[in-house]
Amino acid sequence: MASTLTRDEVVRIAELARLSLSESEITLFTTQLAEILRYAEAIQQADTSGVPPTSHAMAAGPMWRDDEPGACLDRDEILRRAPAASIDAGLFKVPKVL
Amino acid sequence: MADPYATAVSLRDAIGRREVSAEAVCRQAIDRIAALDGSVHAFLLVDADRAIARARSLDEAGAPAGPLHGIPIALKDNIAVRGMRTTAGSRVLDNYISPFDATVVRKLEQAGAVIVGKTVCDEFAMGSSTEHCAFGPSRNPWAADRIPGGSSGGSAVAVATGMTPLALGSDTGGSIRQPAALCGIVGLKPTYGRVSRYGLVAFASSLDQIGPMARSVADVALTLEVVSGRDPHDSTAADRDVPAFSRELSGDARGLRVGVPRHLLGEGLDEEVRAKFEESLRALEALGVTLHDVELPHSRYAIPVYYLVGTAEASSNLARYDGVRYGVRAADAASIGDMYDRTRSAGFGAEVKRRIMLGTYVLSAGYYDAYYLKAQQVRTLIQRDFERAFDAVDVVATPTSPTPAFRLGERTGDPLQMYLADIFTVSAPLAGLPAISVPCGFTADRLPVGLQLTGRAWDEGTLLRLADAYERVSPWSAMHPPGVRRGSDRGLTPV
Numbered sequence: 328m329a330s331t332l333t334r335d336e337v338v339r340i341a342e343l344a345r346l347s348l349s350e351s352e353i354t355l356f357t358t359q360l361a362e363i364l365r366y367a368e369a370i371q372q373a374d375t376s377g378v379p380p381t382s383h384a385m386a387a388g389p390m391w392r393d394d395e396p397g398a399c400l401d402r403d404e405i406l407r408r409a410p411a412a413s414i415d416a417g418l419f420k421v422p423k424v425l
Numbered sequence: 426m427a428d429p430y431a432t433a434v435s436l437r438d439a440i441g442r443r444e445v446s447a448e449a450v451c452r453q454a455i456d457r458i459a460a461l462d463g464s465v466h467a468f469l470l471v472d473a474d475r476a477i478a479r480a481r482s483l484d485e486a487g488a489p490a491g492p493l494h495g496i497p498i499a500l501k502d503n504i505a506v507r508g509m510r511t512t513a514g515s516r517v518l519d520n521y522i523s524p525f526d527a528t529v530v531r532k533l534e535q536a537g538a539v540i541v542g543k544t545v546c547d548e549f550a551m552g553s554s555t556e557h558c559a560f561g562p563s564r565n566p567w568a569a570d571r572i573p574g575g576s577s578g579g580s581a582v583a584v585a586t587g588m589t590p591l592a593l594g595s596d597t598g599g600s601i602r603q604p605a606a607l608c609g610i611v612g613l614k615p616t617y618g619r620v621s622r623y624g625l626v627a628f629a630s631s632l633d634q635i636g637p638m639a640r641s642v643a644d645v646a647l648t649l650e651v652v653s654g655r656d657p658h659d660s661t662a663a664d665r666d667v668p669a670f671s672r673e674l675s676g677d678a679r680g681l682r683v684g685v686p687r688h689l690l691g692e693g694l695d696e697e698v699r700a701k702f703e704e705s706l707r708a709l710e711a712l713g714v715t716l717h718d719v720e721l722p723h724s725r726y727a728i729p730v731y732y733l734v735g736t737a738e739a740s741s742n743l744a745r746y747d748g749v750r751y752g753v754r755a756a757d758a759a760s761i762g763d764m765y766d767r768t769r770s771a772g773f774g775a776e777v778k779r780r781i782m783l784g785t786y787v788l789s790a791g792y793y794d795a796y797y798l799k800a801q802q803v804r805t806l807i808q809r810d811f812e813r814a815f816d817a818v819d820v821v822a823t824p825t826s827p828t829p830a831f832r833l834g835e836r837t838g839d840p841l842q843m844y845l846a847d848i849f850t851v852s853a854p855l856a857g858l859p860a861i862s863v864p865c866g867f868t869a870d871r872l873p874v875g876l877q878l879t880g881r882a883w884d885e886g887t888l889l890r891l892a893d894a895y896e897r898v899s900p901w902s903a904m905h906p907p908g909v910r911r912g913s914d915r916g917l918t919p920v
Contacts, residue, residue: 332786340782340789344781345744345766346766346782347766352775360779360782360783360786363732367796369725370799370803375799375802375803375806378802378805380802381802383630384631384632384808384858390655390660400524401524404524408521408522408751410748410749410752421761422759422760422761423760423761424760424761
C-alpha cells in the first residue's frame with residue numbers, strides 16, 4: 328500500500344483537484360498526507376470479504392417526488408450574485424475558453 | 426430583564442403570557458452579543474435590524490406563531506438564510522449572499538423563532554476547534570485560551586454564554602456534539618434523514634446532518650421537533666413521523682439498557698474525562714438504568730473510515746467552487762483553467778486543501794479500491810456492530826470527547842492529532858444513528874465534560890428521555906461560564 332506518498336504524487340493530485348500549491352504547501356502536504364495515510368492503513372486489517380460497501384446511511388431509502396413544474400430561483404437574481412455575468416444575455420461569463 | 430440563561434421553553438411561555446415582549450427578548454440577545462462577542466467571537470454576522478423587525482411583527486401579530494414564538498436563535502454560518510451572507514467560514518464565499526432559505530430556516534421562522542445571526546465555524550465545517558475558520562476562531566467561554574470545539578464552535582459559544590437560548594449546528598463527524606461537550610451545553614445529531622439538508626453548505630453528503638444546540642434537553646427536543654421532517658428539496662429527508670419529542674420527557678428512565686463499549690475507553694482517554702464519565706454511569710444506574718458491556722469491534726477503524734469517506738465526498742462536493750456562478754473569483758486569470766486554479770488556491774484554507782487532496786487521492790485510479798471502497802466496506806461493519814449492540818441495549822454511552830478543550834494552536838500543526846479528537850463521535854454519523862451530548866461535569870480546571878448517548882435510528886425519543894432524566898438529577902446545566910469583561914480580548918474572566 329502507498330504509505331509513502333511522493334512529492335510527485337502530491338503535485339499530480341493537486342492538478343486533479345485544480346489547486347495550485349506553493350512549494351511550501353507541497354512539502355507540508357507530502358509529509359502530512361503520508362502520515363494520515365499511514366494511520367489509515369489500519370483499515371486494511373479489517374476482514375471485509377463478502378461485505379458490501381455502504382455509500383450512505385439512509386435508513387429509509389431515497390424519497391421520490393413527482394416531477395412537477397414549480398417556482399424556482401429568479402435567474403436575474405442568481406446572475407447578479409455571480410462574479411461575472413451578462414444579465415441581458417442570461418449568461419455567466421468566464422475567461423476565454425478557445 | 427429576563428435571565429440570559431432562561432430556557433427557550435420558559436421564555437416562550439413568558440412571551441405568550443405577555444410578561445415580556447419578543448422584541449425585548451431579541452434586544453437582550455443582541456445587547457448581550459454586543460457586550461460579549463469581543464471576548465469569545467461566536468458570531469460572524471449579527472443582523473440586529475432584521476431580528477428586531479421580525480420580533481416586533483411577532484408581538485404585533487397577537488396569536489403565537491408556533492412553539493418557538495419569539496425565541497432568538499443563532500445559525501451556524503453554513504446554513505443559508507435568504508439575503509444574508511453565508512460564508513461557511515471560507516474566503517471563497519466571502520461575498521456570498523444566499524438567494525434562498527434553507528428548509529430549517531423556513532421551519533424555524535414558521536414556528537416563530539427569530540434568527541439573530543450566523544456563527545463561527547471551521548471552514549466548510551472541516552475541523553474540531555473553529556481554528557480553521559477563515560475569519561478567526563471562537564474562544565471557549567470557560568477558558569479563553571482554549572478552543573470551543575468544532576466545527577459548530579460559534580453556535581456552542583453563543584448558547585453557553587447566554588447570547589441566545591438556541592442555536593443550530595451541523596454534524597458530519599461530531600461537529601455538534603464535540604463543541605457542545607467542550608462548552609458545557611446539550612447538542613444532538615439527529616438520525617441521518619431526520620432533518621432536511623436543503624440549504625446546508627455540503628461537506629460530506631452521506632454524513633451531514635443539521636441539529637439543535639441548547640442549554641437544556643427539553644429545548645433541544647423542542648427545536649428538533651420544529652426542524653425535522655420530509656422535504657421535497659432533499660431526497661434524503663425521510664418521510665417519517667416526527668414525534669412530539671418534547672412531550673416525551675417523562676423523567677422516567679427506569680428499565681432502559683445502556684451499553685458501554687469498555688474496549689474503546691483505553692489509550693488517549695483523559696483520566697478526568699474517564700472519571701466524570703464513570704460518575705455519570707453511576708447516576709444513570711441510580712435512575713433505574715441497567716448497564717451492559719457491549720462490543721463495537723470495528724469502531725477502532727472509525728476515524729480512518731471517516732476521514733477517507735468524508736474527504737472523498739468533500740473533494741467531490743467542493744468541486745463546485747470554481748469562481749463561475751457564485752463566490753469569489755480570483756482576478757487576472759489567463760485562461761479558464763487558470764481561473765479555477767487561482768480561485769480555489771486563494772479561496773480555500775490549508776485544512777480544506779488538505780482534505781480535498783486526501784479525498785482526490787483516495788478516489789484516484791489505483792487507490793480507489795484500497796482506500797475508498799475498503800472504507801465503505803468497513804463502514805458497513807461499523808453499522809452492523811451497532812445493529813448487534815442494539816439487540817441487547819437501547820442506548821450506547823461513551824464520553825463525547827476523549828479530552829477536555831485543548832489550547833488554541835495546540836494541534837493546528839498536526840492534523841492527525843486534531844482528527845483523533847473525533848474518536849467517539851465519528852461512528853454515529855457513519856452508521857446514520859442519532860447521538861446526543863449532555864454535560865456530565867467539570868475537570869479540576871473547570872473545563873466541561875460531555876456524556877454521549879447514541880441510539881437506534883429514528884429513536885431520538887429514547888436518547889432525549891434518558892438525557893433529560895439525567896439532566897434533572899445533575900447540577901451541570903445550571904452552571905454557566907464565569908463572568909464576562911466587556912470588550913476584553915482575554916475572554917471571560919471571573920467576577
